[in-house]
Amino acid sequence: MKVSRWVWGAAIVVYAFLYLPLAIVVAFSFNDSALNAEWVGFTLDWYRLLFRDDVMIEAATHTLLIGFVTCVVATVLGTLAGYAMYKYRLRLLPVLVLTPIAIPEILMGVSLLIFFVMLNMTLGLVSITLSHIAFCIGFVAIVVRSRLQGMDESLVEAARDLGASPITAFRRITLPLIMPGIIAGALMAFTLSIDDFVISFFTAGVGSNTLPLEIYSRVKVPVKLNPEVNAVSTLLMLLTLSLILIVSKVAPSALRAGD
Amino acid sequence: MRNLSSRLSRWLISGPPLLYLLIFFAAPTLIMVFAAFRIPGDYGGLLPLLQTDDAGKTEVLINAGNWHDFITFENFGRFFEDSIYAELFLKSFWYAGITTLICIVLAYPLAWLIARSNKKTRDLLVLLVILPFWSNFLIRVYAWMIILGPQSYFSVALNHLLALVGIEPVSLLFSQFAVIIGLVYVHLPFMVLPLYANLEKHDMALLDAAQDLGANAWQRFWRITWPLSLPGVWAGTALVFIPALGMFAIPDLLGGTNSIMIGNLIKQQFLDSRDWPFGSVLSIMLTLSVLLMAAIAGWAGRSKKERA
Numbered sequence: 001m002k003v004s005r006w007v008w009g010a011a012i013v014v015y016a017f018l019y020l021p022l023a024i025v026v027a028f029s030f031n032d033s034a035l036n037a038e039w040v041g042f043t044l045d046w047y048r049l050l051f052r053d054d055v056m057i058e059a060a061t062h063t064l065l066i067g068f069v070t071c072v073v074a075t076v077l078g079t080l081a082g083y084a085m086y087k088y089r090l091r092l093l094p095v096l097v098l099t100p101i102a103i104p105e106i107l108m109g110v111s112l113l114i115f116f117v118m119l120n121m122t123l124g125l126v127s128i129t130l131s132h133i134a135f136c137i138g139f140v141a142i143v144v145r146s147r148l149q150g151m152d153e154s155l156v157e158a159a160r161d162l163g164a165s166p167i168t169a170f171r172r173i174t175l176p177l178i179m180p181g182i183i184a185g186a187l188m189a190f191t192l193s194i195d196d197f198v199i200s201f202f203t204a205g206v207g208s209n210t211l212p213l214e215i216y217s218r219v220k221v222p223v224k225l226n227p228e229v230n231a232v233s234t235l236l237m238l239l240t241l242s243l244i245l246i247v248s249k250v251a252p253s254a255l256r257a258g259d
Numbered sequence: 260m261r262n263l264s265s266r267l268s269r270w271l272i273s274g275p276p277l278l279y280l281l282i283f284f285a286a287p288t289l290i291m292v293f294a295a296f297r298i299p300g301d302y303g304g305l306l307p308l309l310q311t312d313d314a315g316k317t318e319v320l321i322n323a324g325n326w327h328d329f330i331t332f333e334n335f336g337r338f339f340e341d342s343i344y345a346e347l348f349l350k351s352f353w354y355a356g357i358t359t360l361i362c363i364v365l366a367y368p369l370a371w372l373i374a375r376s377n378k379k380t381r382d383l384l385v386l387l388v389i390l391p392f393w394s395n396f397l398i399r400v401y402a403w404m405i406i407l408g409p410q411s412y413f414s415v416a417l418n419h420l421l422a423l424v425g426i427e428p429v430s431l432l433f434s435q436f437a438v439i440i441g442l443v444y445v446h447l448p449f450m451v452l453p454l455y456a457n458l459e460k461h462d463m464a465l466l467d468a469a470q471d472l473g474a475n476a477w478q479r480f481w482r483i484t485w486p487l488s489l490p491g492v493w494a495g496t497a498l499v500f501i502p503a504l505g506m507f508a509i510p511d512l513l514g515g516t517n518s519i520m521i522g523n524l525i526k527q528q529f530l531d532s533r534d535w536p537f538g539s540v541l542s543i544m545l546t547l548s549v550l551l552m553a554a555i556a557g558w559a560g561r562s563k564k565e566r567a
Binding site for chain 2: 003004006007008010011014015017018019021022024025028035037038076077078080081083084087088090092093096097099100102103104105106107108110111112113114115118130131133134137141166191195197198201202212215216219220229233236237240241244248
């Protein structure tokens with residue numbers, strides 16, 4: 001059945017709705033006016049200003065550091081969780097892995113805040129990282145498990161029949177086959193960590209601002225002009241975009257979380 | 260022996276993530292539930308149950324005789340006493356509900372187009388839906404602060420149009436309207452993907468048959484496509500409604516003083532008034548609302564599928 005012209009028209013309008021706002025941010029990052037209102041002319045001033053802004057650079061360093069550690073730890077734990085959920089009939093683990101993804105983020109944020117304060121832990125980079133790992137494990141686990149479900153189990157059986165130990169069979173057969181899933185999961189964990197706002201908001205302390213937190217504190221006061229925010233947003237989008245394009249090359253199915 | 264080693268490997272594999280999530284997800288959640296029954300401390304947080312003196316000796320303050328000085332149901336009482344909290348919950352349900360409805364309307368043509376495209380175009384169209392979703396959440400909200408700002412092209416043009424028909428100029432930012440736009444914008448992909456996954460499976464012969472029997476486009480949609488797509492609609496509803504219900508950053512940045520949601524009140528209790536017990540009560544109520552909604556969506560999606 002042919003798609004009618006009306007559906008095409010409506011779909012184009014919705015795609016425009018998805019992309020125009022982001023295009024506006026990018027455009028204004030090159031606009032020669034600090035007011036986000038009118039196009040005046042092209043400039044790179046805001047990027048120059050941005051690279052001299054120590055607060056923003058420190059926040060970016062924090063973000064990348066947290067993202068990197070989160071990515072490594074969450075990938076290891078998430079791969080184990082995904083494998084365990086595929087291989088064994090477990091009751092508790094799937095609940096603990098999937099609930100953090102399903103509930104509103106604020107619930108995890110406030111409960112972790114109480115938890116860290118009760119342990120007398122100073123809120124900062126460590127508490128943010130520990131929290132990020134907790135919510136990223138689930139995403140990695142789901143991607144790895146779906147990759148395992150698409151794997152041909154008879155390959156492992158054949159290796160075992162030919163005398164490979166379970167560990168050898170895992171290392172030589174299973175691991176290479178699920179590697180795209182693991183890489184996709186790792187990039188997802190990294191992206192989720194550098195983009196996270198809500199959970200960082202509750203678990204951050206003095207002097208541990210991440211990029212999203214710094215952006216928030218600058219746009220929260222609308223009277224102040226922040227042309228730099230447009231520039232940093234554009235760079236952040238560029239970073240995420242390249243990560244996502246890598247994922248879509250490595251494991252196209254990993255992106256379709258909604259299926 | 261074999262049984263032992265297989266059990267050991269089972270624990271070695273599932274143990275580390277299990278332990279991590281028990282410590283950093285299950286324990287904090289249980290502590291929060293417990294905190295809902297505690298009394299706020301003098302300087303915020305919770306009234307301590309233990310006291311450590313200068314010599315480093317720790318004393319347990321709570322005992323069988325005085326436990327009601329430390330444990331209370333009052334926080335829950337407070338929630339039900341003042342109707343302002345129930346009203347805020349209702350308002351948040353309203354925001355999340357409207358958001359879900361608008362998402363269904365916007366997602367439908369998109370999902371239909373994707374489902375009816377050929378394989379190659381389909382992957383590209385799906386990627387185009389997902390891409391903005393992966394860009395930073397705050398940036399997406401900030402983009403609307405620019406668009407709805409008083410001096411933006413959009414606001415100026417709209418107020419020009421309104422002036423032509425004699426309506427007073429409106430301020431778009433910091434309003435209920437802005438909050439709902441923000442919520443729709445951020446959650447739309449969560450509706451498109453499950454809906455597309457459902458529409459893709461429809462048998463087109465049904466629509467051809469209906470057309471041959473004289474049904475017009477409108478009838479074909481309401482009598483065939485829509486009922487068949489309900490499981491997808493309900494899945495999308497769960498994915499949109501639940502996160503939208505607990506949102507605090509969008510009302511915080513795009514809303515005015517009277518367009519706040521549950522999330523904003525929870526944030527206030529934890530960070531501004533530092534009343535953790537009451538903040539925990541609100542969080543528990545939010546959790547219960549989420550569970551209720553998930554149960555409704557799951558039940559409705561399934562029973563429709565069985566009927567079909």
